[in-house]
Amino acid sequence: QSALTQPRSVSGSPGQSVTISCTGTSSDVGGYNYVSWYQQHPGKAPKLMIYDVSKRPSGVPDRFSGSKSGNTASLTISGLQAEDEADYYCCSYAGSYPNYVFGTGTKVTVL
Amino acid sequence: QVQLVESGGGLVKPGGSLRLSCAASGFTFSDYYMSWIRQAPGKGLEWVSYISSSGSTIYYADSVKGRFTISRDNAKNSLYLQMNSLRAEDTAVYYCARDIRVAYYFDYWGQGTLVTVSS
Numbered sequence: 001q002s003a004l005t006q007p008r009s010v011s012g013s014p015g016q017s018v019t020i021s022c023t024g025t026s027s028d029v030g031g032y033n034y035v036s037w038y039q040q041h042p043g044k045a046p047k048l049m050i051y052d053v054s055k056r057p058s059g060v061p062d063r064f065s066g067s068k069s070g071n072t073a074s075l076t077i078s079g080l081q082a083e084d085e086a087d088y089y090c091c092s093y094a095g096s097y098p099n100y101v102f103g104t105g106t107k108v109t110v111l
Numbered sequence: 112q113v114q115l116v117e118s119g120g121g122l123v124k125p126g127g128s129l130r131l132s133c134a135a136s137g138f139t140f141s142d143y144y145m146s147w148i149r150q151a152p153g154k155g156l157e158w159v160s161y162i163s164s165s166g167s168t169i170y171y172a173d174s175v176k177g178r179f180t181i182s183r184d185n186a187k188n189s190l191y192l193q194m195n196s197l198r199a200e201d202t203a204v205y206y207c208a209r210d211i212r213v214a215y216y217f218d219y220w221g222q223g224t225l226v227t228v229s230s
Contacts, residue, residue: 036217089156
């Protein structure tokens with residue numbers, strides 16, 4: 001099972017919006033509405049930002065939103081803030097085996 | 112509050128063994144599936160293994176199957192990963208994470224423990 005494909009990096013100025021894509025196949029992203037997104041600051045553990053494609057856990061700002069179309073999921077950060085600079089990983093359920101597949105990761109830079 | 116604390120990482124020679132532990136607190140450990148996820152230096156995340164709440168169902172990634180064994184002790188609120196026949200490519204930070212099986216995501220992660228396989 002190959003990793004889901006994400007852009008290596010995206011950037012934006014404070015207040016702007018950025019969108020990160022996550023492309024898989026019909027066996028993972030396209031086959032299930034079980035896409036989650038994780039934020040990881042350097043040297044820190046990943047933090048859940050989105051689950052079930054578009055749901056936000058309590059405490060995650062509403063400027064983070066998720067969506068999916070076909071085999072591609074997306075994470076949009078609206079009103080970009082300095083603290084949003086981090087690595088972001090998508091993850092999809094991929095059936096009983098291999099269970100989970102992660103994306104390649106995207107570095108978000110706030111200019 | 113939910114806390115997951117990994118321990119047991121370190122430097123080990125190729126072919127060696129190591130046992131990682133994850134101490135859980137702040138929730139009813141026996142109600143939840145748990146997973147191990149790793150991250151090689153400068154690389155992305157890779158799911159390694161999961162275990163059901165009772166321990167009766169276990170899955171492994173192909174990359175570790177036959178070499179790693181996941182287990183749990185619900186009486187001790189602890190998760191384990193026994194790693195044998197270690198290879199250089201197993202070098203990574205290993206995270207334990209609470210696995211929300213009804214919707215397939217990880218809602219809490221530990222801080223990670225570094226495993227370095229080198230001669």
